[in-house]
Amino acid sequence: MNTIPRWISGLTVVVLLILVFKMYSALFSPALAYGAIDGENVANQKVLWELAGRDLAMIVVTALALRSQDPFALLITMVINVVRESFDMMIGIRFSGGDPAAIGQAMSFLIFLVPYGFAIRALRARRA
DSSP: OOOOOHHHHHHHHHHHHHHHHHHHHHHHOTHHHHOSOOTTSHHHHHHHHHHHHHHHHHHHHHHHHHHHTOHHHHHHHHHHHHHHHHHHHHHHHHTSTTOHHHHHHHHTTHHHHHHHHHHHHHHHHHHO
């Protein structure tokens, strides 16, 4: 059985904690993660619950991949995370209204994209 390097496991645990926080926020306290959103509006509630469901799916798949220590399974979750983080960054920039502080905050997603790149590279090497 291949084992995943500890730093990749640690990164994965951090991602799981963030996903749990975002899922909790979407279901119970949207302002924690999503800012000034009307959690009483039915249309917003539907979107928030959909986000929570997607986060839950990502939590389950990522936890299973981590538990299995299968490099390919974890590689797939890392690719999903890169797409998600990149899209979150684009959303932040798109809805920043040109505010440099908001754009800077959106660019903070790069903090995760760099380690994901290294993790993907390391996991691909373990598959070979």
